[in-house]
Structure formats: structure tokens, C-alpha cells
Amino acid sequence: MLQPLAQASYLEEEQYTMLPTKFPTMQTTMPDNKQFTIYVLETMEVALIQQSNISYQTKLRELMPNTEFTFITDNAQGSSELASELLTQRMASNLHTDLYVGIATVATKALLNSSLQNADNKSNQAMPMQFMVVSDPVSVGLVSAIGHMSHINMTGITHVVAAKTKLQLLDQIIKTPLRIGLVYSDYPSELTASASILAEADVYPKLTFIPIVYEFASGDNALAINRQRIIDKLAAMAPQIDAYWLPPGPAAHDLVLYDTIQDAVAIPQIFSEDANVVKQGALFGVMCDENIIGQSAALVAKKILQGTPAQSIPITESDTFIVAININTALAMNIVFPSTVLSLADKHIYR
Amino acid sequence: MRLTNKLLVFFIPILFITIAGLSSFSYYMSQQNLLRQEVRLLNIVNNQISKSKIKAKVNLLSRSGLKGVDSFESVYQQEVFVEFNTLKSNTNKSFHIIDKNTQTLIYSTNKDMNYQAFNQIDWQDLQEVSGTITLNNESFVYSGFHFVYWDWQVYVTESLTVISQPIETLRNISIIATICATVIGSILIWLVTKRIIINRVTLLKDATQQFSKTKKHISNPLSGRDELNDLAEAMRSMSIEIEDSIDKIEAANQAKTEFLATISHEIRTPLNGLIGSAKLLNNTNLDDTQDTYVQALIKSSQTLSAVINDVLDLSKIESGKLTLERTLIHPAELINSIEVVFLKSALDNNSQLTCESNIDNQLYLYSDVVRLRQILFNLVGNAIKFTSNGQINVHFSLTPRAVDTDLATHEFVASISDTGVGIEENRMDAVFESFTQSDNSTTRKYGGTGLGLTIVSKLVELLQGVIKVTSQINVGSTFVISIPITIEYGEDPYTEKQAESNLQYKENLLILLVEDNEINAMVAKDMLENYGHTIILANNGSEALTAINAQHFDVVLMDIHMPVMDGIEATKQIRAMSDPNISSIPIIGLTAEAFEARHQLFMAVGMQSIITKPIDEAAMLATIHQVVNKYA
Numbered sequence: 001m002l003q004p005l006a007q008a009s010y011l012e013e014e015q016y017t018m019l020p021t022k023f024p025t026m027q028t029t030m031p032d033n034k035q036f037t038i039y040v041l042e043t044m045e046v047a048l049i050q051q052s053n054i055s056y057q058t059k060l061r062e063l064m065p066n067t068e069f070t071f072i073t074d075n076a077q078g079s080s081e082l083a084s085e086l087l088t089q090r091m092a093s094n095l096h097t098d099l100y101v102g103i104a105t106v107a108t109k110a111l112l113n114s115s116l117q118n119a120d121n122k123s124n125q126a127m128p129m130q131f132m133v134v135s136d137p138v139s140v141g142l143v144s145a146i147g148h149m150s151h152i153n154m155t156g157i158t159h160v161v162a163a164k165t166k167l168q169l170l171d172q173i174i175k176t177p178l179r180i181g182l183v184y185s186d187y188p189s190e191l192t193a194s195a196s197i198l199a200e201a202d203v204y205p206k207l208t209f210i211p212i213v214y215e216f217a218s219g220d221n222a223l224a225i226n227r228q229r230i231i232d233k234l235a236a237m238a239p240q241i242d243a244y245w246l247p248p249g250p251a252a253h254d255l256v257l258y259d260t261i262q263d264a265v266a267i268p269q270i271f272s273e274d275a276n277v278v279k280q281g282a283l284f285g286v287m288c289d290e291n292i293i294g295q296s297a298a299l300v301a302k303k304i305l306q307g308t309p310a311q312s313i314p315i316t317e318s319d320t321f322i323v324a325i326n327i328n329t330a331l332a333m334n335i336v337f338p339s340t341v342l343s344l345a346d347k348h349i350y351r
Numbered sequence: 352m353r354l355t356n357k358l359l360v361f362f363i364p365i366l367f368i369t370i371a372g373l374s375s376f377s378y379y380m381s382q383q384n385l386l387r388q389e390v391r392l393l394n395i396v397n398n399q400i401s402k403s404k405i406k407a408k409v410n411l412l413s414r415s416g417l418k419g420v421d422s423f424e425s426v427y428q429q430e431v432f433v434e435f436n437t438l439k440s441n442t443n444k445s446f447h448i449i450d451k452n453t454q455t456l457i458y459s460t461n462k463d464m465n466y467q468a469f470n471q472i473d474w475q476d477l478q479e480v481s482g483t484i485t486l487n488n489e490s491f492v493y494s495g496f497h498f499v500y501w502d503w504q505v506y507v508t509e510s511l512t513v514i515s516q517p518i519e520t521l522r523n524i525s526i527i528a529t530i531c532a533t534v535i536g537s538i539l540i541w542l543v544t545k546r547i548i549i550n551r552v553t554l555l556k557d558a559t560q561q562f563s564k565t566k567k568h569i570s571n572p573l574s575g576r577d578e579l580n581d582l583a584e585a586m587r588s589m590s591i592e593i594e595d596s597i598d599k600i601e602a603a604n605q606a607k608t609e610f611l612a613t614i615s616h617e618i619r620t621p622l623n624g625l626i627g628s629a630k631l632l633n634n635t636n637l638d639d640t641q642d643t644y645v646q647a648l649i650k651s652s653q654t655l656s657a658v659i660n661d662v663l664d665l666s667k668i669e670s671g672k673l674t675l676e677r678t679l680i681h682p683a684e685l686i687n688s689i690e691v692v693f694l695k696s697a698l699d700n701n702s703q704l705t706c707e708s709n710i711d712n713q714l715y716l717y718s719d720v721v722r723l724r725q726i727l728f729n730l731v732g733n734a735i736k737f738t739s740n741g742q743i744n745v746h747f748s749l750t751p752r753a754v755d756t757d758l759a760t761h762e763f764v765a766s767i768s769d770t771g772v773g774i775e776e777n778r779m780d781a782v783f784e785s786f787t788q789s790d791n792s793t794t795r796k797y798g799g800t801g802l803g804l805t806i807v808s809k810l811v812e813l814l815q816g817v818i819k820v821t822s823q824i825n826v827g828s829t830f831v832i833s834i835p836i837t838i839e840y841g842e843d844p845y846t847e848k849q850a851e852s853n854l855q856y857k858e859n860l861l862i863l864l865v866e867d868n869e870i871n872a873m874v875a876k877d878m879l880e881n882y883g884h885t886i887i888l889a890n891n892g893s894e895a896l897t898a899i900n901a902q903h904f905d906v907v908l909m910d911i912h913m914p915v916m917d918g919i920e921a922t923k924q925i926r927a928m929s930d931p932n933i934s935s936i937p938i939i940g941l942t943a944e945a946f947e948a949r950h951q952l953f954m955a956v957g958m959q960s961i962i963t964k965p966i967d968e969a970a971m972l973a974t975i976h977q978v979v980n981k982y983a
Contacts, residue, residue: 327415327416327417331420331422334422336422336423336425336426337423338426338430339407339408339411339427339430342411342412342415342417343407343411345415349414349415349416351416
């Protein structure tokens with residue numbers, strides 16, 4: 001029986017009934033009582049990643065109730081090397097795997113590299129792969145453009161909302177000029193997303209984005225290192241900014257980071273990619289939450305497990321988002337959300 | 352006005368009023384309907400759209416836990432205003448929000464709105480109101496509801512002028528359509544009416560005119576089964592009856608004419624003998640007693656002759672067979688003739704007759720002299736008859752006519768006044784009626800048939816004149832006739848008359864008298880022989896031809912009705928003779944017939960003149976000498 005997620009989104013009821021009709025089920029063509037083994041490589045310990053994985057597994061079981069699933073999950077701790085090593089071990093183990101899943105950019109990149117390295121090995125090359133929580137599949141090298149098929153046997157749905165959408169919403173919310181510190185590192189997704197934001201920002205005269213770049217740390221204690229680096233940068237730039245923005249990446253989903261920043265510099269976070277962070281105090285966010293990510297990925301996985309080559313499934317953007325807002329932050333900032341934004345937020349209004 | 356035009360004159364206003372009335376009623380109903388629909392629409396707009404927009408904001412605040420947060424409520428109220436602005440653009444209706452508490456306008460899509468009128472609306476604890484309102488001197492339809500949470504009275508209004516615009520267009524179209532429909536309807540009705548009524552009435556009229564012209568019955572010119580056809584049938588039946596009646600009347604008229612002609616001839620012929628013999632007898636030696644008897648005989652026969660003449664004249668007038676023959680006469684001749692005839696009669700009554708005329712001596716009157724003289728003789732005769740030891744005055748005058756018609760340039764006015772017995776006032780009009788005199792005692796005392804004035808009035812009417820009478824008992828009467836007349840200038844007739852009188856009546860004429868009646872022949876022969884003429888008798892037309900071929904005559908007196916050969920045939924044969932000395936011989940007809948048509952016939956066959964019986968000696972002599980002088 002399907003267990004509801006701890007943090008339910010407004011999609012929970014609708015989508016559970018809606019999703020099965022979105023994609024044609026292949027259960028009628030495939031016999032029941034199948035067994036599938038799915039290897040999941042998580043990039044790091046980030047709530048969004050773990051929760052997306054849980055949502056994915058739950059939804060897949062729901063979609064294929066007569067199928068026995070074995071999920072093998074590894075975590076790369078944010079390290080590309082570890083990610084590659086874990087993947088190689090898995091592949092070398094000759095343990096049967098029906099589907100490889102990478103969650104977040106590092107893990108997905110490891111899958112990509114593995115596929116490229118094993119180009120001559122036809123059996124490995126043919127191994128179906130899927131990604132989740134990758135903000136920019138194009139820059140990662142998975143596909144030439146969103147909506148196209150990958151050149152390798154991989155597919156997936158990007159969870160990141162376009163920068164234009166985010167800035168449009170922000171422009172509706174903010175009535176007075178705002179200086180926003182855009183905090184990002186060289187982490188691929190952060191780099192790509194920041195570039196998009198900065199490119200779009202010129203259209204919005206009220207919004208002034210000030211890049212605040214830090215060096216991304218990986219490996220042991222990477223989270224703490226990265227947090228401090230961010231705080232240091234914000235503290236240095238505090239007089240020049242009114243708020244800060246974290247683009248999609250590891251920092252965006254670090255729930256401890258927000259409280260730490262507030263304690264240190266008390267600068268409001270204007271936007272977050274993570275609803276949990278909005279709940280903590282970021283003014284607003286537009287995102288696919290873990291339920292949307294997991295459920296949409298489960299639908300793709302079902303297709304692959306039912307025989308559709310992953311390569312034949314185009315890599316697309318998610319068409320389902322949530323808007324989350326924080327009332328307390330708005331009141332503190334003397335901001336009134338327009339009713340359109342408020343109604344979009346619906347059940348994701350936090351205070 | 353022709354019936355066609357009458358129909359149009361009536362149809363057009365009736366149609367116009369009817370169609371205009373219907374159009375006006377439709378316009379009014381449309382307007383009312385439109386107003387009701389607009390109010391309904393405004394209610395929908397306000398209660399469903401406006402209210403839903405406001406409620407959505409409040410519900411959102413409520414769901415978001417932001418109800419009561421002033422900043423959010425204020426911003427969301429502004430959002431309502433913005434949405435109302437958009438709504439105004441989309442619906443062309445105006446929106447206004449009044450704070451119910453403070454009765455102030457907090458929003459309006461019309462900035463210049465004088466909203467005070469809204470405060471006059473009595474909500475009566477209702478949550479919704481609607482109706483019409485005057486704002487800024489303009490009428491509006493409105494709908495309003497009370498939004499309790501913000502204590503707003505939300506109104507939506509629409510100008511009646513805007514609402515009425517489509518029906519104003521409709522009204523203008525209706526006006527044009529009304530006019531067109533009236534014109535077209537009138538034309539169609541006219542065409543239909545013309546076809547089914549007027550044309551058929553025209554056919555009936557033509558048939559009636561044809562009947563009037565030909566006096567022959569008409570056939571039914573119509574077809575179909577309707578009232579007009581019934582009328583046509585009735586007219587056809589009537590024409591048949593009228594034709595029968597006309598035939599009968601004409602037959603009766605013809606019979607009367609023949610009767611009168613016969614009677615005229617049968618009475619006047621022996622009467623001619625009677626009068627003539629009496630006059631001849633009067634010219635012999637008689638003792639006193641014989642003389643008295645002869646005078647009585649003469650007077651009685653003259654009276655009988657006058658009566659017969661009157662009856663025949665009246666008959667001729669009433670049957671329309673009396674034709675006028677206009678000639679020139681000098682007023683002095685008329686006066687002279689009156690004096691000649693009536694001077695002695697007046698003196699016999701110890702009365703004085705004076706005749707005068709103030710008409711220019713060089714003027715001749717152009718009229719029917721015979722009838723004019725008849726009129727004057729009747730009036731003068733009556734005046735003398737009813738006046739003893741009195742005065743009779745005859746006066747002629749001429750006045751220019753005000754309007755020249757029928758070339759009559761003047762009015763001949765003759766006044767005959769007397770100092771006789773007079774006429775009672777209540778009998779004034781009756782004296783002109785046939786066989787009516789002033790009173791019955793008049794007939795006993797004065798005699799007469801009572802036809803004289805009747806004939807006078809009809810002759811005056813025939814001459815297109817008028818006759819008037821004024822009278823007073825024992826004072827006298829005045830008869831005035833006024834007859835349209837034309838005049839000509841000429842020499843004083845008396846000089847001509849004298850010249851004429853210098854023309855000696857020829858003597859020793861050889862006259863052929865063609866007469867089958869022995870008495871009439873004897874009378875005429877004796878009369879003429881007294882004047883030195885030689886008379887040869889012939890009993891019929893055949894003997895006349897023999898006599899004419901045997902010797903030359905100066906003139907022939909030809910009776911009409913004779914055995915063997917009548918006067919008409921004899922005249923024709925004489926005129927057809929090859930010898931011009933014979934064929935051109937003057938012929939005078941002798942007839943007792945009184946009708947002009949017959950006289951015309953006699954003239955047409957070749958007679959130069961006609962002497963009517965009973966023969967007047969002087970008239971006969973004058974006619975003989977006139978004809979001989981002219982045609983011999």
C-alpha cells in the first residue's frame with residue numbers, strides 16, 4: 001500500500017490519481033511477477049536527494065505492484081571519484097542490474113563517464129540509465145538540448161525551473177529595487193544556473209544581482225567547509241546586498257546553511273530551490289519537490305523496465321512545479337505577495 | 352377628388368398611424384425588455400463576477416492565514432480595483448465601491464462620478480439592490496451588493512444612453528421601415544383596390560355612360576361573385592327596365608306628338624274655316640243682331656284658337672320640340688306691334704296703354720323675336736285684361752351684363768306694370784303654374800285657361816332669362832323680365848320700314864290655291880280676292896301640277912294634307928320640273944300643324960314660307976307679298 005510522504009505537496013492526491021493516466025501503462029503487455037534490480041547512486045547527503053529517492057522507489061512500486069524491486073543505493077558524498085569508483089565496483093560485480101539511476105549531477109556524470117568508457121563493451125553500453133535532480137543536463141553533456149534524446153542509453157527529467165520563470169515571479173513580488181547577492185560555486189549546476197540568472201536579470205531593472213562566488217569543496221566535511229565559505233562571502237558583501245540567492249546545487253538544499261547564515265549575517269534569503277528552506281525562512285521558491293521528482297522519474301523507469309530503450313526517451317523538463325512562500329519573511333521585509341503568487345503557493349505557504 | 356386619390360389620402364395616414372403605433376409599441380416593449388435584461392445582466396456581472404473576484408481575494412487571505420493583515424488586505428483591495436478596471440474595459444460597465452460605514456466613495460472607474468445619489472438608495476437590509484439611478488444628470492441602470500467583510504457597497508452601472516443605443520438604431524430603422532412600409536403598403540392597397548374595385552367601378556361607369564348614350568340596356572361587364580358583380584347585375588336589370596320605360600315613353604311621346612299633330616290639324620283646320628267665315632261674314636251687311644252674333648262668333652273662335660295655341664305651345668315647350676330662331680329686331684318694332692295689337696283693347700277697358708323704350712335707336716336686338724313677342728303679348732294682354740280704368744305701362748331697357756357668357760353682352764329688361772286688381776301674395780308663385788290663376792273667381796270673371804303665364808315663364812327660361820313679379824291687391828302688378836341678349840348697331844328701322852312701306856303690296860297676283868277643304872278654300876279665296884288678287888283653285892297636288900303646267904302663277908298657296916297628292920309631294924315634283932319658270936315658282940305652305948319640325952320639313956322640300964291655320968289675313972298678305980318680292 002502506498003505510504004504518503006511526510007511532507008505532502010498539493011500534488012499528492014491529484015498526482016497519485018493523475019500520474020497513472022499520464023503515461024500509458026505497459027503492464028498489460030508485460031507479465032506480472034517480474035523482478036527488477038535497480039542501482040541508485042546518490043551524489044551526496046542532501047535531503048532533496050534522499051527524499052527524491054524514497055519518493056521514486058515508492059512510486060515505482062505503486063506503478064508496478066506485481067513486480068519485485070530490489071533497490072541498491074550508494075552515496076558518493078559529493079565526490080566525483082567516489083561516484084566513479086562506486087559505479088565501477090557495481091558494474092564489475094556482475095550483479096544483475098536492470099537500471100542504473102543517478103541522483104544529482106555528480107552521480108549522473110559518473111554514469112555518463114562509465115557509459116562513454118565502456119563504449120566498446122556492448123553489454124555495458126546497452127545498460128539503461130536514468131537521472132534525477134540534474135539541473136542542467138545539457139551542460140553535463142547528457143544531451144544536446146532539452147527535448148532531445150541522449151546519445152547514450154540514458155534519459156531523465158530535469159527538475160529545475162527556468163531562470164526566467166523565477167525572475168518573473170520575483171519581479172511581481174518585489175515592488176522596490178533590490179540588491180541580491182547571487183552565491184554560487186564552481187559546482188556545475190550552480191555555475192550553469194547562475195549564468196542563466198545573470199543573463200536574464202538585465203530585463204528586470206528592479207533586480208540587481210551581485211555575483212558572490214566561492215570555491216566548492218568536496219570530499220570529507222565538504223558541507224561544513226562550503227557553509228563557512230558561503231557565510232564568509234556573505235559577511236563580506238553584506239553592506240552591498242539586501243538579500244541573497246542560492247542557485248540549484250548542494251548549498252541550495254542544505255537546511256543547516258540557512259539557519260547558520262541567519263545567525264551569522266542575518267541577511268534574508270530571497271529565493272530557494274528547496275521548499276524546506278522556504279519553510280525555514282527563504283522568501284519564496286519555485287521548484288519541483290521530492291515528490292514531483294520521484295514520481296516523474298518512476299514513470300520514466302517504468303517505461304524503461306517495460307522495454308523502452310532509455311535512449312529513445314527524450315530528456316525533458318518537468319512540467320509540474322510548486323511555489324512556496326514564507327509569510328513571516330515577507331512581513332519582515334514589508335513585502336506583500338500578490339494574490340496570484342499567493343494562490344500559486346496554495347498549500348506551500350509557510351510562516 | 353378621384354376615388355383613387357381618396358383611397359390614398361385615407362390609406363396613407365391610417366397605415367402610417369397603424370404601423371407607427373405598432374412600431375412605437377414594439378420600440379417601447381423592446382426598450383423595457385432591454386432594460387430588464389440589462390438589469391439582469393448587471394446583477395450577474397455584479398453578483399457573480401465582481402463578487403467572486405472580491406471573495407477570491409478574501410478567501411485567499413483566509414486560506415493563507417492573512418486575513419486581518421492590513422498590508423495584505425490593502426494590497427488585495429487595490430488588486431480588486433485593478434481587476435475592476437480590467438472588467439470595465441472588457442464589459443464597458445462602470446464599477447463603484449462605497450464604504451458603507453463612511454458613505455464615501457473609495458473606488459470608481461469613473462473619476463468624475465457624483466456618487467451621492469448612491470447614498471439615497473434604500474437597501475432595506477437587503478444584500479442586493481438594482482434599478483435606475485441618476486448620476487451627473489444622466490440616467491444609469493445599476494446593480495449593487497453589500498460585501499460584508501470589507502463593508503463595501505459594490506455597484507456596477509451602465510448608462511441608459513449606451514443601453515438604448517442599439518434600440519435607438521432600431522428606432523431609426525423602425526422609422527424608416529414604417530415610412531417604407533406605409534408607402535409600399537399604400538401602393539399595394541391602392542393597386543389591389545384599383546384592380547378589384549376602381550377598375551371594375553370604371554367598367555360600370557363606362558357601361559352606364561354607354562347606356563346613357565345609346566339608351567340600350569347594358570350587359571354585365573364584370574365577372575366574379577361579389578358585391579360589385581351584384582351591383583352590375585342590378586344595373587343590368589335596371590337598364591333593361593329603363594330601356595323598356597324609355598321605349599314606352601318614347602312611344603307615348605310619339606303618340607302624344609302624333610295626337611297633338613292630328614288634333615292640331617283636325618281642330619285648327621275647321622277652326623280656320625270658322626274664323627275665316629266669321630270674318631268674311633263680318634265684312635258683309637249685317638243688322639245689329641246679326642252683327643252681335645257675328646262678333647260673338649268671332650270672339651269665341653278667337654278664344655278657342657288662343658286656347659288651342661296655348662295648349663300646343665305648352666306641349667311643344669314641355670316636349671322640348673320648341674326651337675329658338677334668333678333674328679334681329681328693333682325695340683321700336685316690338686313697341687309698335689304691341690301698340691297695334693293692344694291699344695284698342697286697353698281703350699275698350701277704359702285703360703291707357705303707354706309703351707316706351709330708353710334703348711338707343713341704333714341698336715337692334717338679336718333674339719327669338721317670335722317668342723319674345725309672345726312673352727310680351729301675354730304679359731301686356733294679361734295687364735289689360737286685369738286692369739279697368741287704369742294704366743298699363745310697358746318699358747324697355749338694356750343693361751350691360753356683368754359676365755359675358757354665350758356671347759350675350761346685355762340684359763334686355765322689359766317691365767309691364769298695371770294698376771289692376773293685383774295678385775294675392777300667397778298666390779304669387781302659383782300664377783306661373785299651369786291652369787292656375789290668382790283665384791278661382793278670376794277664371795269666372797276674366798276667363799282664360801291659366802296657361803299664359805306658365806308659357807311666359809317657360810319661354811323666359813328657354814331664353815335663359817328670369818321673370819319676377821311684384822303685386823298688391825287693388826293696387827296693381829309689375830312683371831319684369833330680364834333676358835340675355837346680344838345687340839347690333841344699325842339704321843333706324845322706321846326709315847327702313849318707311850322704305851319698306853313704300854314698297855307697294857303687289858296687286859293682281861295670280862295665285863294658285865291648293866286646298867282640299869272647301870270652307871278653308873272659300874275663306875282664303877274671298878280674303879285674297881278682296882285685295883284684288885286672282886285665285887285659281889286646285890283640290891289636290893295632282894290638280895296643282897296640272898294647273899302649273901297649264902299657266903304661270905305668281906305664287907302657290909299649298910295645303911299639306913290633301914288626297915291624291917299631298918302638298919309635300921306636289922312641292923317636290925314642282926321643284927323637280929325641268930322648266931325653271933315652273934320649278935322656281937314661290938310656294939307658301941298652308942298648315943294647321945303647329946310643330947316646328949314639320950315646318951322645317953315643309954321648308955326642306957321647297958316651300959319658301961309657312962302660314963299656320965287659322966289664317967290671319969294680315970299675316971297671310973304680308974307673307975305672300977314678302978315671298979313674291981323675294982323669290983318671284
